[in-house]
Amino acid sequence: MMHQRYMILGAALLISAFAALKAYDWLYPAKTSVKLVFHAEVDGSPFQRNEFAYSNPGGDGQFRIRDFRFYLSNFRLEGSDGLIQSIPDSYHLARFDNAENSYVLEFDDLPVQQLQSISFAIGVDAAANTSIQTRGDLDPNSQMAWNWKVGYKFVLFEGAMQRDGKQTPLVYHVGFSDNMRRLTFDMATPMELVQGAQLDFTVDVMKLFDSTSTVDMARLSSVKFDKADARMLAENYRTMIALKAQ
Amino acid sequence: MRLLISDNSKYDQYLRGEAKLTDTEEFGRKLFMAHPDVKVSLRGGNCIDCHSQFLTSGFRDGLDGFSNNGLDSDEDLHEGLMALTKDPLDRGLFKVPTLRNIAVTAPYMHDGRFATLEEVMEHYNSGIKISDTLSPLILEADNQKADPDQATGLQLHDDEVQAIIAFLHTLTDENFLTNSKFSNPFEASK
Numbered sequence: 001m002m003h004q005r006y007m008i009l010g011a012a013l014l015i016s017a018f019a020a021l022k023a024y025d026w027l028y029p030a031k032t033s034v035k036l037v038f039h040a041e042v043d044g045s046p047f048q049r050n051e052f053a054y055s056n057p058g059g060d061g062q063f064r065i066r067d068f069r070f071y072l073s074n075f076r077l078e079g080s081d082g083l084i085q086s087i088p089d090s091y092h093l094a095r096f097d098n099a100e101n102s103y104v105l106e107f108d109d110l111p112v113q114q115l116q117s118i119s120f121a122i123g124v125d126a127a128a129n130t131s132i133q134t135r136g137d138l139d140p141n142s143q144m145a146w147n148w149k150v151g152y153k154f155v156l157f158e159g160a161m162q163r164d165g166k167q168t169p170l171v172y173h174v175g176f177s178d179n180m181r182r183l184t185f186d187m188a189t190p191m192e193l194v195q196g197a198q199l200d201f202t203v204d205v206m207k208l209f210d211s212t213s214t215v216d217m218a219r220l221s222s223v224k225f226d227k228a229d230a231r232m233l234a235e236n237y238r239t240m241i242a243l244k245a246q
Numbered sequence: 247m248r249l250l251i252s253d254n255s256k257y258d259q260y261l262r263g264e265a266k267l268t269d270t271e272e273f274g275r276k277l278f279m280a281h282p283d284v285k286v287s288l289r290g291g292n293c294i295d296c297h298s299q300f301l302t303s304g305f306r307d308g309l310d311g312f313s314n315n316g317l318d319s320d321e322d323l324h325e326g327l328m329a330l331t332k333d334p335l336d337r338g339l340f341k342v343p344t345l346r347n348i349a350v351t352a353p354y355m356h357d358g359r360f361a362t363l364e365e366v367m368e369h370y371n372s373g374i375k376i377s378d379t380l381s382p383l384i385l386e387a388d389n390q391k392a393d394p395d396q397a398t399g400l401q402l403h404d405d406e407v408q409a410i411i412a413f414l415h416t417l418t419d420e421n422f423l424t425n426s427k428f429s430n431p432f433e434a435s436k
Contacts, residue, residue, distance in 0.1 A: 050335050066335075066382060093307075141298035143305045147279040158382045169382035173281075222386055225283045 032193035033108040034077070034115065036201065038241070040068070040096040040103075043206035047101040052162045057209050058216030061163035063170060068205055069095040070155040070237070071137070071144065072105070073128070074182070076119040079112040080190035091124060091136030093144060094203070103203075114190035118199065122237055123154035123180030130177070150225075151175055155237050157208060163218055171222040172208070172233060179234035185243040200244040207240035208233060250428055252346045256416040261300065267416060274413030277406055282389045291370070291410045292387040292400060296342045302417060304342030312339040313381050316374035316399075317355060323377050324356075338379050347423065349415045363414060367407045372399040 040047035042054050042065075052062040072094055075087040087107055094103040123129075124138065129151035132140040139145065144153050157172040191197065209215040212235045223229040257275075259265035267275060279299060280290030296304060296313050304311025312327045318338065327336035340356040354360040360369065374384060390401040402410075422428065 097308075139307075141301050141303075141305070142307060143310050145299060146281075147294060147299050160382060169386040171382055171386045222283075224281060225286045225288055229285075 029111065029113055031108070032110045032113060033106065033195075033197070034110065034193050035196075035198045036105040036107075036118075037198060038072075038094055038096075038103040038105075038201045038203050039244075040101045040203045040205060043204060043210075047096060047205065049097065052160075054206065056161065056163075056217045057206065058214045059218045061161045061218050063159055063161045063217055065157070065159045065205065067097070067156060067158040069093060069144070070122055071124050071152065072120050072122060073124050073136075073180075074121045075107070077107070077110065077112050077115060078117045078119070080114040080116045083112055085110055085112050089135045090120075091128060091138045093137035093142075096203075110193065112193060115187055115193055115197075116190050117184055117186040119182060119184040121180050121182045122241070123175075123234075124152050124177070125180060126177035129175075129180075146173075146175060151177065154179060155208065155233070157205070161218055161221060168218075168221055170217060171224070173224050174230050174233045174237070176227065176230055179230055181234055181238040183238070183241060188246070191246065199246070202242050202244060204240050204242070208237050211236040211239045250422075252419040252422040254421040255346065255419040257413075258419070260416070268412070270409050270412045271416050273406075274409035274411070275416075277402070277410050278413050281383070282387050282400070284389070289389050289402070289406065290387070290400075291402065291406070292383065293345075293410070295383040295387070296381070297345055301344060302346055303344035309336075309339075311342050312336070313342055313384075314338040314377060314379045315340075315370075316376070316380050316384050317359070317369070318377065319375040320377045323379075326356075335379060338377055345414060346417050347419060349418050350423065363411050364407075367411060370400055371402055371407060374399045 045053065047065070049065050052064045054063050054065075055061075056063055070093075072092045073090055075090040077085045077087070079085075092105055096103060128135065128138060132148045134140070138152065140148055144156065146153060153173040153175045155172070155174045157170070159170045161168050161170055191199075209217055213232050215233075215236075220229065223233055256265055256267070256271075260267050277289065277291040278293040280288055281292050281295055282288060282290040296315070298305060304313070309327065309331075314326070314337075318324065323338040324340075325337060327339040328334060330336075349363065352361055354363070354366050360366050374380070376385070388399070388401055
């Protein structure tokens with residue numbers, strides 16, 4: 001008899017301990033992390049620097065890429081339970097001059113368990129753009145700074161055009177707070193942010209010149225401070241990042 | 247350890263709101279900080295494209311602080327950064343130096359080929375030599391811009407060149423240069 005009573009007591013203890021653990025999990029869910037990988041490409045071709053490998057989308061000539069980089073900012077993750085996590089001071093300079101031609105970002109310590117959507121901006125918000133405070137990858141002494149009156153270049157493309165055996169420089173520096181573009185990507189199905197969770201994006205450089213507007217890069221070989229040209233390229237770069245199927 | 251810091255030039259005092267630049271120096275500062283854009287009638291000396299705005303040194307991210315500034319054409323281009331990286335993209339790239347105290351630290355360029363700031367400005371204004379790794383920003387920076395194939399430099403007016411040189415003199419920090427604490431410790435102090 002005694003024996004049976006102990007068994008029941010033991011089982012009850014086990015069950016309550018288990019219930020307590022479940023409640024703890026529910027009250028204090030484990031922190032998650034996610035890795036974002038941005039893969040540069042050019043209209044489906046591999047991204048390479050220094051080869052005249054790409055065709056001018058709006059006219060004659062072949063172009064090459066010397067430098068391509070841009071700011072990503074204001075990351076916001078939304079969970080399937082409606083929980084929204086904004087990443088503080090998230091100003092990240094994406095550059096692709098590495099062996100993989102990719103840019104990797106990692107966010108740790110997230111409360112989001114199941115990712116429903118992710119949102120971020122190409123460019124920098126007006127408050128940070130007009131400040132000389134360093135935060136994230138914003139640095140007023142960096143190559144991306146114009147000067148403290150104008151703010152940052154959001155997207156930088158430098159290279160050269162080859163036409164009729166002649167080379168001419170290509171310089172596209174797009175900035176101004178109005179030209180920040182926010183992108184939102186919804187998951188087809190909520191994504192469990194378990195160990196090793198990774199989202200892959202493609203960055204199609206060609207979209208900068210061939211999207212909403214098609215640019216003849218031989219005619220418009222540089223964009224810097226002309227507001228209309230900058231806005232046109234901003235409308236184009238709005239479409240350059242795509243989420244790869246998971 | 248960074249014990250020797252120059253932070254009391256006239257430019258520093260100006261940035262801290264303690265000093266006013268003369269009209270010429272201010273004109274030069276604006277040109278220093280501007281990349282020319284003929285389309286919006288913006289004239290510029292294009293200096294800031296390599297010399298960061300507050301430090302005036304090269305950029306600190308990776309090897310961003312190296313540039314080919316058009317000293318030589320492909321035939322006699324020095325090896326430069328390529329000696330280290332073995333990357334042909336880095337041929338003829340040299341470290342962009344700080345411009346602090348530049349008026350008192352002649353000669354100029356990696357091989358000391360120019361004796362005066364006037365010669366340096368003449369190079370950027372009309373002496374650019376084209377090579378494959380030449381910075382597109384230097385090639386493209388032209389205040390007259392008619393035919394990019396003819397580009398040889400900034401094509402600034404004389405008064406603009408003089409203004410930039412006047413601004414460069416505001417980077418001289420007498421306090422730093424004459425501070426006995428920064429003098430040779432092996433010589434008896436005066």
